[in-house]
Amino acid sequence: xxxxxxxxxxxxxxxxxxxxxxxxxxxxxxxxxxxxxxxxxxxxxxxxxxxxxxxxxxxxxxxxxxxxxxxxxxxxxxxxxxxxxxxxxxxxxxxxxxxxxxxxxxxxxxxxxxxxxxxxxxxxxxxxxxxxxxxxxxxxxxxxxxxxxxxxxxxxxxxxxxxxxxxxxxxxxxxxxxxxxxxxxxxxxxxxxxxxxx
Amino acid sequence: xxxxxxxxxxxxxxxxxxxxxxxxxxxxxxxxxxxxxxxxxxxxxxxxxxxxxxxxxxxxxxxxxxxxxxxxxxxxxxxxxxxxxxxxxxxxxxxxxxxxxxxxxxxxxxxxxxxxxxxxxxxxxxxxxxxxxxxxxxxxxxxxxxxxxxxxxxxxxxxxxxxxxxxxxxxxxxxxxxxxxxxxxxxxxxxxxxxxxxxxxxxxxxxxxxxxxxxxxxxxxxxxxxxxxxxxxxxxxxxxxxxxxxxxxxxxxxxxxxxxxxxxxxxxxxxxxxxxxxxxxxxxxxxxxxxxxxxxxxxxxxxxxxxxxxxxxxxxxxxxxxxxxxxxxxxxxxxxxxxxxxxxxxxxxxxxxxxxxxxxxxxxxxxxxxxxxxxxxxxxxxxxxxxxxxxxxxxxxxxxxxxxxxxxxxxxxxxxxxxxxxxxxxxxxxxxxxxxxxxxxxxxxxxxxxxxxxxxxxxxxxxxxxxxxxxxxxxxxxxxxxxxxxxxxxxxxxxxxxxxxxxxxxxxxxxxxxxxxxxxxxxxxxxxxxxxxxxxxxxxxxxxxxxxxxxxxxxxxxxxxxxxxxxxxxxxxxxxxxxxxxxxxxxxxxxxxxxxxxxxxxxxxxxxxxxxx
Numbered sequence: 009x010x011x012x013x014x015x016x017x018x019x020x021x022x023x024x025x026x027x028x029x030x031x032x033x034x035x036x037x038x039x040x041x042x043x044x045x046x047x048x049x050x051x052x053x054x055x056x057x058x059x060x061x062x063x064x065x066x067x068x069x070x071x072x073x074x075x076x077x078x079x080x081x082x083x084x085x086x087x088x089x090x091x092x093x094x095x096x097x098x099x100x101x102x103x104x105x106x107x108x109x110x111x112x113x114x115x116x117x118x119x120x121x122x123x124x125x126x127x128x129x130x131x132x133x134x135x136x137x138x139x140x141x142x143x144x145x146x147x148x149x150x151x152x153x154x155x156x157x158x159x160x161x162x163x164x165x166x167x168x169x170x171x172x173x174x175x176x177x178x179x180x181x182x183x184x185x186x187x188x189x190x191x192x193x194x195x196x197x198x199x200x201x202x203x204x205x206x
Numbered sequence: 207x208x209x210x211x212x213x214x215x216x217x218x219x220x221x222x223x224x225x226x227x228x229x230x231x232x233x234x235x236x237x238x239x240x241x242x243x244x245x246x247x248x249x250x251x252x253x254x255x256x257x258x259x260x261x262x263x264x265x266x267x268x269x270x271x272x273x274x275x276x277x278x279x280x281x282x283x284x285x286x287x288x289x290x291x292x293x294x295x296x297x298x299x300x301x302x303x304x305x306x307x308x309x310x311x312x313x314x315x316x317x318x319x320x321x322x323x324x325x326x327x328x329x330x331x332x333x334x335x336x337x338x339x340x341x342x343x344x345x346x347x348x349x350x351x352x353x354x355x356x357x358x359x360x361x362x363x364x365x366x367x368x369x370x371x372x373x374x375x376x377x378x379x380x381x382x383x384x385x386x387x388x389x390x391x392x393x394x395x396x397x398x399x400x401x402x403x404x405x406x407x408x409x410x411x412x413x414x415x416x417x418x419x420x421x422x423x424x425x426x427x428x429x430x431x432x433x434x435x436x437x438x439x440x441x442x443x444x445x446x447x448x449x450x451x452x453x454x455x456x457x458x459x460x461x462x463x464x465x466x467x468x469x470x471x472x473x474x475x476x477x478x479x480x481x482x483x484x485x486x487x488x489x490x491x492x493x494x495x496x497x498x499x500x501x502x503x504x505x506x507x508x509x510x511x512x513x514x515x516x517x518x519x520x521x522x523x524x525x526x527x528x529x530x531x532x533x534x535x536x537x538x539x540x541x542x543x544x545x546x547x548x549x550x551x552x553x554x555x556x557x558x559x560x561x562x563x564x565x566x567x568x569x570x571x572x573x574x575x576x577x578x579x580x581x582x583x584x585x586x587x588x589x590x591x592x593x594x595x596x597x598x599x600x601x602x603x604x605x606x607x608x609x610x611x612x613x614x615x616x617x618x619x620x621x622x623x624x625x626x627x628x629x630x631x632x633x634x635x636x637x638x639x640x641x642x643x644x645x646x647x648x649x650x651x652x653x654x655x656x657x658x659x660x661x662x663x664x665x666x667x668x669x670x671x672x673x674x675x676x677x678x679x680x681x682x683x684x685x686x687x688x689x690x691x692x693x694x695x696x697x698x699x700x701x702x703x704x705x706x707x708x709x710x711x712x713x714x715x716x717x718x719x720x721x722x723x724x725x726x727x728x729x730x731x732x733x734x735x736x737x738x739x740x741x742x743x744x745x746x747x748x749x750x751x752x753x754x755x756x757x758x759x760x761x762x763x764x765x766x767x768x769x770x771x772x773x774x775x776x777x778x779x780x781x782x783x784x785x786x787x788x789x790x791x792x793x794x795x796x797x798x799x800x801x802x803x804x805x806x807x808x809x810x811x812x813x814x815x816x817x818x819x
Contacts, residue, residue: 126522128471128485129315129421145429147400149407149417171448188398189436196400 036083036109040098045070047093047115049199051155057163059155061089070097072110080111090115090206091151091199092178115178117206118195120146124171137166137175137200145187148177148197156200166200176201248298248333248550250530252464257444257528260457283613284760284784285604288559288572292551294352296540298465301328301359301549302489306504308344308361310388314375318422319388320501321469321485322430327361328467328487329529332549335537337529338362339434342387347541355547360539362387376404376418394433395422424469424485424525431527442528454521458488458496458511461526470498470511471523484518486511536643552576554643556631559785560608560724562647564654567724567815568614570784571645572606573631585632588617588647591625601634611725611780621649654724656815657681664688666695670704670713670803684816689716699773699808700729703794706738706805711798714791715809721816722786723750729776729810732769739805741765744796746807748781751789760784763794763807776810786817 043065050060063070077086080096089095092115100106120137139146148154155163156175169175177197187194199205302324310316310323323338330337345360365386372378379389380402396402401417409415422430428443435441446457454470461468467489473481486498488511500506500516512518536554538546547553553574562569576582586607587599597620598613609617621627626648664679670692679686692713696702703713717723728748732739739746746763761781763769770777783790796805 123425126471126473126481126483127419127421127423128317128321128483130483145398145400150400152407154409185400187400188433189394190432190438192398194398194400 036078036098036111038096038098038111040100040108041102041104042096042098043104045095045097047089047091047095047198048151049091049153049155049157051152051163059157059161059163061091063089063095070095072107075107075110077110077112080113086112086114088205090178090201091153092180094180114206115180115198117204118144118146118177118179118197119204120175120177120197120200122166122169122171122173122175137177137197139195143192145192145194146177146197147194148200150196151198153177153197153200156202157205158202164202176204178205248329248466249464250333250466250528253444253461253466253526253528253530254442256457256460256464256526260446260449260453283600283610284608284782285600285602286606286608286758286784287575287604288606290557290572290574290605291577292553292574294540294542294547294551296332296352296356296547296549296551298328298332298467299490300356301331302467302487302499303508304357305359305361305499306507307346307358307364309364309499309501310362310386311364311366312501313367314420316388316392316421317485317501318424318471319391321487322422322427323362323388323391324487324499324501325467325469325527327359328489329527331360331537331539333537334529334532334535335539335548336532336535338387342385342390343539345539345541347544349540349542352542355540355542374404374416374418375420376402376416379418391430391434392418392420392422395419395426395430398429398433421485424471424523427469427525427527440529440532442531444526444528446524447522449524451521454524455496457524458521459491462489462491462496466526469525469527470521472511472518473520473522474516474518483522484516554631554633556629556643556645559606560783563650564652564724565618565650566611566653566656568609568611568782569647570606570608570782571629573643575605576633583634585630585634587630587632588613588621589628589630590620591622591628591646593628593630595620597621597627606784608782608784611727611782617647618649621647623649625649654815655818656725656813657684658811658813659686660811661695661700661809662698664695664701666690666693666701668696669694670702670707670710672710684719684721686814687718689718690714696733696806696808700731700776701809702733702803703792703807703809704803704805705744705794705807706796706798707800707803708798712793712795713805713807714793716789716791717814718789719814719816720788721818722788723783723790723814723816724786725780725782725815726790727778727780727813727815729778729812730763730769731773731776731808731810732771733773733806733808735771737771737804737806738800739764739794739796739807744794744805746794747792748779749791749793750783750785750787752785752787757791757793758784763792769807773808776808778811 045063045065048062050062079086094113096111098108100108119140121140123136123138137146137148154166156166158164178199179195179197183196185194305324310320312320326337342362344363346358349355363386367375367378379392383390383393393402396418401419403417405417406414407417424445431441432438458468467487469485470488471483471485473483475481486500488496488498490497496511497508498511500509509516536548540547540549556571556573558569558571560570583601583603585601588597589595597617626646629645629647631643659679659681665677674689674691676689692705692710693703693715703715705711705713741764744764747759748761749757749759752758760783794805794807
């Protein structure tokens with residue numbers, strides 16, 4: 009009997025170690041010095057028309073390769089960053105030289121619809137995007153989102169889309185404002201995708 | 207919205223001294239012809255039908271509330287028709303043909319806003335005065351004739367954006383929004399979009415453009431109008447897209463035929479295929495063209511929608527504004543000789559024939575009938591200043607009424623000594639519903655003089671004269687001239703008329719005075735149960751002579767009332783004349799039959815209310 013219990017306990021310990029290693033229940037020391045940065049889409053590659061991620065805050069840009077990102081809410085590994093994700097970069101020391109871990113506050117996703125607005129007086133080929141939900145207003149110009157990212161990471165001009173095409177926009181919950189005399193929730197879009205990136 | 211209406215009522219009361227107007231609910235004007243010379247009708251209900259025809263639509267709640275008249279006293283209250291017709295001929299076509307000086311200015315390719323404001327101005331002038339907030343209304347206040355008033359259609363401030371005074375259009379709109387309606391709407395719209403700032407962003411060509419949006423498409427009209435009215439029900443925007451050209455043309459013509467204008471977005475292409483878009487308001491059509499106001503000044507007020515000098519070739523979007531939920535509220539935008547007129551050409555002003563200035567003389571008042579609506583009926587209420595208590599109410603299809611003495615007495619007893627009370631007029635119609643127009647009554651403090659004549663004071667002999675006799679009755683400072691036939695002072699009891707006898711057939715007693723008479727109180731009865739005066743074969747009236755010299759019946763003694771046959775207990779009848787008169791009579795006609803004096807109609811004491819010397 010004692011032998012059986014001992015085996016069970018060993019198996020459980022091993023399993024816990026495995027899960028801990030993989031992120032389930034993984035604990036991070038969030039009292040370490042840290043910086044905050046935002047994930048943006050760099051639309052600069054007009055030759056290849058590929059979306060590049062840019063991680064930066066007001067004072068510096070970051071370049072992470074071979075680094076894992078973990079979801080701030082459940083410590084699970086985040087496989088993919090999208091525009092609007094907010095990173096908390098924790099360092100081992102006050103010199104901010106070595107990264108201990110990076111937590112991601114994930115941007116949320118809104119389902120949108122393209123409307124060929126063609127506002128009289130505006131330049132031609134103007135497109136606008138609207139939320140499919142009522143009482144939600146969209147602003148995609150604040151972060152200059154004029155391109156849409158497909159699954160291969162290619163950039164497609166918003167003007168290429170047709171009326172009623174479905175898109176997905178990422179936004180940061182904390183940026184949502186209630187605007188207007190008839191109140192609506194204004195969402196600032198950080199990136200547009202042809203698919204739900206989450 | 208309630209606060210807004212309350213303020214609007216107060217403002218209008220001041221503006222029109224004793225007349226002010228209110229909102230209706232469910233306008234359903236029916237238009238047979240494209241334009242009207244007299245009354246301008248706008249069938250806002252047609253917009254919903256068109257929306258269903260050309261695109262899916264959400265249900266609109268129908269408000270079928272019709273105030274019910276209380277069971278008020280109808281005792282001898284008279285309803286008559288009075289000739290009172292539309293005197294102006296404002297209409298949609300001459301409105302848009304002359305909409306220049308008070309049209310918003312297209313400084314920065316803001317045609318989407320210009321067209322929207324033109325359409326709003328139209329409804330503000332013809333349908334509901336609160337379509338555009340009053341502070342933004344602009345109009346010609348110096349016209350002395352109708353043609354002068356028509357020459358510059360009312361609207362809003364026309365102001366050019368001066369780029370030398372402001373660093374940006376954003377700054378200009380925010381600085382001028384208190385007076386410039388286009389600036390106000392533009393700011394409201396940009397606030398909603400999060401773009402009311404001085405920043406810029408890169409467009410998809412990599413060029414920097416202002417965040418602040420200068421124009422608007424019809425797909426966003428609902429958004430900005432909801433902001434303007436702070437609700438989502440004052441106006442419903444029907445936005446049409448993805449129709450064929452033929453469907454657009456049919457839609458436009460049907461909309462115009464219903465009396466409504468329509469905002470149309472049109473496009474043309476240059477030789478390189480670059481599109482140029484514009485928004486206009488279409489308002490008329492004939493066999494050759496649809497005509498629109500292009501918002502570019504007087505030379506383009508009546509331009510062909512497609513083709514023409516502007517050269518637009520295609521329609522790509524259109525929108526109508528359905529204000530039927532807010533209903534008709536008379537406008538004051540047209541001004542002639544400092545007097546305001548609504549574009550609909552119907553006045554709801556209450557006018558008095560007999561003024562409301564005596565405690566013992568009920569007023570007679572009238573209002574304009576809508577000639578194109580034969581089914582129109584009206585509800586009249588006398589109520590407290592707070593619109594709380596209703597003292598009495600009536601329903602009629604006539605446009606003039608004289609209150610009975612009893613009802614007038616009740617009204618005065620109930621109303622405030624300081625403030626008086628209100629008359630509320632409501633049109634209940636199959637075509638256009640109005641909630642009410644209101645007239646303020648100040649509580650009178652004086653009574654009209656009256657004299658009383660008893661039968662003995664007439665000086666008539668006891669008998670029935672076979673030929674007309676004229677004689678005078680003197681009562682104090684007043685002299686009453688009488689003319690009578692088959693009329694005498696009988697058995698020292700009363701003055702009798704006897705029309706029923708061989709060679710007779712008619713009996714009358716005619717009173718005429720130098721002073722105007724407004725009311726009489728008279729004891730009337732039949733001499734016995736067997737006078738053989740039946741409504742089937744006889745007539746008996748109290749009549750007065752109107753301003754045209756015609757005899758007008760105010761009380762039918764055989765149909766309106768049942769005369770007592772007990773001489774000991776006569777009834778007193780109060781007869782209020784719908785207009786002042788100097789002559790009235792009691793008249794009777796029946797068969798020329800029998801050898802006895804029958805058909806005996808008896809007159810007891812009579813009080814005559816008259817303007818003093």
